[in-house]
Amino acid sequence: xxxxxxxxxxxxxxxxxxxxxxxxxxxxxxxxxxxxxxxxxxxxxxxxxxxxxxxxxxxxxxxxxxxxxxxxxxxxxxxxxxxxxxxxxxxxxxxxxxxxxxxxxxxxxxxxxxxxxxxxxxxxxxxxxxxxxxxxxxxxxxxxxxxxxxxxxxxxxxxxxxxxxxxxxxxxxxxxxxxxxxxxxxxxxxxxxxxxxxxxxxxxxxxxxxxxxxxxxxxxxxxxxxxxxxxxxxxxxxxxxxxxxxxxxxxxxxxxxxxxxxxx
Amino acid sequence: xxxxxxxxxxxxxxxxxxxxxxxxxxxxxxxxxxxxxxxxxxxxxxxxxxxxxxxxxxxxxxxxxxxxxxxxxxxxxxxxxxxxxxxxxxxxxxxxxxxxxxxxxxxxxxxxxxxxxxxxxxxxxxxxxxxxxxxxxxxxxxxxxxxxxxxxxxxxxxxxxxxxxxxxxxxxxxxxxxxxxxxxxxxxxxxxxxxxxxxxxxxxxxxxxxxxxxxxxxxxxxxxxxxxxxxxxxxxxxxxxxxxxxxxxxxxxxxxxxxxxxxx
Numbered sequence: 088x089x090x091x092x093x094x095x096x097x098x099x100x101x102x103x104x105x106x107x108x109x110x111x112x113x114x115x116x117x118x119x120x121x122x123x124x125x126x127x128x129x130x131x132x133x134x135x136x137x138x139x140x141x142x143x144x145x146x147x148x149x150x151x152x153x154x155x156x157x158x159x160x161x162x163x164x165x166x167x168x169x170x171x172x173x174x175x176x177x178x179x180x181x182x183x184x185x186x187x188x189x190x191x192x193x194x195x196x197x198x199x200x201x202x203x204x205x206x207x208x209x210x211x212x213x214x215x216x217x218x219x220x221x222x223x224x225x226x227x228x229x230x231x232x233x234x235x236x237x238x239x240x241x242x243x244x245x246x247x248x249x250x251x252x253x254x255x256x257x258x259x260x261x262x263x264x265x266x267x268x269x270x271x272x273x274x275x276x277x278x279x280x281x282x283x284x285x286x287x288x289x290x291x292x293x294x295x296x297x298x299x300x301x302x303x304x305x306x307x308x309x310x311x312x313x314x315x316x317x318x319x320x321x322x323x324x325x326x327x328x329x330x331x332x333x334x335x336x337x338x339x340x341x342x343x344x345x346x347x348x349x350x351x
Numbered sequence: 352x353x354x355x356x357x358x359x360x361x362x363x364x365x366x367x368x369x370x371x372x373x374x375x376x377x378x379x380x381x382x383x384x385x386x387x388x389x390x391x392x393x394x395x396x397x398x399x400x401x402x403x404x405x406x407x408x409x410x411x412x413x414x415x416x417x418x419x420x421x422x423x424x425x426x427x428x429x430x431x432x433x434x435x436x437x438x439x440x441x442x443x444x445x446x447x448x449x450x451x452x453x454x455x456x457x458x459x460x461x462x463x464x465x466x467x468x469x470x471x472x473x474x475x476x477x478x479x480x481x482x483x484x485x486x487x488x489x490x491x492x493x494x495x496x497x498x499x500x501x502x503x504x505x506x507x508x509x510x511x512x513x514x515x516x517x518x519x520x521x522x523x524x525x526x527x528x529x530x531x532x533x534x535x536x537x538x539x540x541x542x543x544x545x546x547x548x549x550x551x552x553x554x555x556x557x558x559x560x561x562x563x564x565x566x567x568x569x570x571x572x573x574x575x576x577x578x579x580x581x582x583x584x585x586x587x588x589x590x591x592x593x594x595x596x597x598x599x600x601x602x603x604x605x606x607x608x609x610x611x612x613x614x615x
């Protein structure tokens with residue numbers, strides 16, 4: 088299925104997802120196009136959350152914010168429907184996960200504001216293209232993620248620690264990894280730390296807080312990037328009456344070409 | 352006065368402005384540090400305006416947004432007071448300029464939200480350092496600004512055309528000008544147009560909508576950048592009950608080092 092989807096446009100793939108024909112994770116779909124994290128909140132939280140994203144651009148790079156009640160991502164994905172075009176959603180009530188669904192139409196209200204945030208798939212594609220292999224992709228596991236001692240800049244009810252993802256990079260390729268990801272500030276950008284988990288308050292790389300552990304070889308350096316789990320973790324902690332997000336790995340496919348959002 | 356101010360920190364200069372000892376424009380003060388445009392709006396407009404800035408990052412690059420009622424720019428200028436640290440402010444009521452003042456303490460309310468937006472001083476300094484002279488600075492006039500046919504992406508009550516600034520660049524230096532300003536996305540970034548005023552709906556370069564006209568020599572190309580007048584013009588048009596801005600050229604001095612916000 089995925090093989091044949093590689094030649095389809097993001098719009099076609101969104102259509103297939105809408106019809107329930109692509110129920111899995113979206114990694115590898117529509118290569119070259121930007122995929123996005125989704126956070127939906129009632130309007131009463133929207134200013135604070137938008138401000139939180141503005142103040143924490145590395146973990147929370149905004150791709151598009153929809154008008155209150157709006158269901159089409161008019162700029163990044165014309166013709167889309169945010170309620171049906173992701174393969175899986177999570178519904179949170181008062182900060183607790185209530186259930187996972189494949190369609191949020193029944194939960195929709197006119198005061199909901201949808202935030203699309205950049206996702207690391209874009210810079211991972213660029214790293215691989217630059218000759219930097221990524222172990223978690225080779226092994227078909229989730230990237231390792233850790234809660235750090237870096238406090239985000241709070242905004243209203245939203246505050247909490249930054250979550251980072253870690254990828255082992257061969258010591259000869261660390262500079263290249265910084266250069267490549269620096270080009271993509273809208274999808275987390277340059278690393279936040281190179282080689283020193285202690286400086287982030289991370290004690291044991293073998294025990295990630297989210298995702299799966301990966302081997303770090305002797306000639307490799309752990310490189311840490313700000314992670315899109317941060318806004319979800321922070322929003323969850325503030326216990327909003329309702330919050331809807333994508334399920335991990337089940338992203339929103341935009342029509343944005345990765346290279347078009349590169350910094351230089 | 353300005354000569355001696357060149358060796359002072361932004362914090363020291365804000366202190367002098369607060370005491371009324373630096374009443375003029377801030378161009379040339381604290382070279383190497385980022386200066387910012389200011390827009391203050393009541394909280395009822397804050398989500399829409401923040402969303403407008405998010406959707407129009409070239410004309411409206413956000414440096415910092417203060418919490419409702421907050422008067423200190425805690426991130427970009429610790430110890431500052433937004434009510435006293437600019438040499439001149441404009442007070443608008445229902446979209447009309449009411450008056451200019453040097454202190455807005457008497458207008459302050461706990462529901463006001465202050466937006467600091469990037470200003471072209473930063474990239475002009477970089478252009479000059481790269482050997483690209485700027486005529487309006489040499490002649491001591493204001494940069495030429497034009498209302499274009501480019502519609503901004505609207506947000507709530509905020510909408511309107513993009514305003515651009517124009518600088519004549521020698522044809523041999525146009526590529527360099529693009530490269531240099533591309534490094535500063537937080538202060539308007541790369542040009543929006545090169546050499547074709549008609550494409551922007553600008554009919555007569557000799558008659559700018561704001562600022563002063565400058566000569567364009569035969570071996571020069573007019574280069575257009577998104578302009579920080581855009582958010583003010585757009586906000587003014589929506590006729591908010593109250594809006595406070597800096598007076599043209601009388602900017603807010605931050606502690607941010609220009610090079611620290613460069614993209615690469």
